[in-house]
Amino acid sequence: MLDNLKIIRRRSFKKANVKTFGVFLFFSALTWLLVQLSKEYTQIVQIPLHYTNAPLDKSLSAERPQQVAVRMHDQGFFLLYYRIFRPELTIDLAQTEVNNGNLVYQIEDNRNEISEELGIDFDNSTFLDSSILIPFQPKQERRIAVVPRIKVSYAVGYSAGQGVKIEPDSVTVSGPQNIIDTIKEVPTLEITRTNVNRDISGQVKLDTTNLGRLSFYRDEVGYSLEVEKFTEGSVQIPVEVINVPENLNLAYFPKRILVYYQVNLEDYERVKPTDFRVVCDYSEVNEGEDYFLAKVVERPGFVTNVRLSERKIQFVIKK
Secondary structure, three states, X not given: OXXXXXXXXXXXXXXXXXXXXXXXXXXXXXXXXXXXXXXXXXXXXXXXEEEEOOOOOEEEOOOOOOEEEEXXXXXXXXXXXXXXXXXXXXXXXXXXEEEOOEEEEEOHHHHHHHHXXXXXXXXXXXXXXXXXXXXXXXXXXXXXXEEOOEEEXXXXXXXXXXXXXXXXXXXXXXXXXXXXXXXXXXXXXXXEEEEEOOOEEEEEEEOOOOOOOOEEOOOEEEEEEOOEEEEXXXXXXXXXXXXXXOOOEEEEEOOEEEEEEEEEHHHHHHOOHHHOEEEXXXXXXXXXXXXXXXXXXXXXXXXXXXXXXXXXXXXXXXX
């Protein structure tokens, strides 16, 4: 029994010694590391680059620099920070100048911004290059028409004499020529306005989905629509038949039909039956048919939603 107790005590003592030694070793290593990191070193650190405000008329080359080398003289703590966390340097391309096909970013001209962003002291740090050269290719430019996608439903008795107006009706776009040459128009985002009974206006974004390689000089346009109080009117118009062969004697009916239309209340009195012309074209009749399709070929420019009381005009050929 005593022998077993001795063995247990001996093992416990050995474990205690191992733990003590481990703690001592850890703190010794930590102390050594802190001492080493507190010393000053001179090392070359690679700083990643991030570009902003790229000119719309230029496309940055894929060969542009991705990092810049800086010789730093500082405590190991700070050098370790730059190696582990790799803070980025933002290159504002609006602060560059063009030279021999490159955008040139001068380090000295932007040292205050660099020092603030990276937290480095220029007295102890030196950029290995005095400037950063960013190669680019010029982009092609075009004016592209803007197509509105604005759906409007009106309150009863209201409508618009003209469609939605876009201002500006086209935008300047730049990009690779093989892409920009295929773009004919750019739509707006969809907007739906319901129960409209007054003028509307606003701003709408352009829909540039799948056009990421193009640069738009503006991303939204203005829209407006003048809404007016409308009323419906009707006039009875004679039916005119054209392109009838000279030796053909036709009888058709009805001889007159009603033309319905919508018009602004202010223009209602201006509408005259003589402003309309309803025509049937005999040359458009298919073999075996005994009717024309009437259509309005003339109408006042200020009326809308023109329709006929009936389109089929029956005819017979007299012998």
